Amino acid sequence: MRLLLSREVIVGFAVLGGIASLLAMVLQGRRNPNPLWIARMNRAAYVLMGISIALFIGKGFFHPQGA
Numbered sequence: 001m002r003l004l005l006s007r008e009v010i011v012g013f014a015v016l017g018g019i020a021s022l023l024a025m026v027l028q029g030r031r032n033p034n035p036l037w038i039a040r041m042n043r044a045a046y047v048l049m050g051i052s053i054a055l056f057i058g059k060g061f062f063h064p065q066g067a
Contacts, residue, residue, distance in 0.1 A: 005059040010052055017048030 003009060024041035027033055 001062075005055060005063060010055045010059065013048050013052035013055065017045045017052060020045035020048060 027038045
């Protein structure tokens with residue numbers, strides 16, 4: 001559990017979510033965009049960033065600063 005609440009893991013999920021979001025934007029800019037892949041990349045971005053946010057909140061609850 002401690003590994004999941006580490007700063008590196010939380011930031012890693014946020015970065016992966018950002019990369020997925022960037023890929024979705026790049027796919028939209030192509031000549032013949034594939035809506036299925038764009039939707040998948042957007043969904044992956046939201047899921048990864050949501051995990052990052054949930055872990056950030058969990059870290060605040062289980063490991064408050066100064067404790």
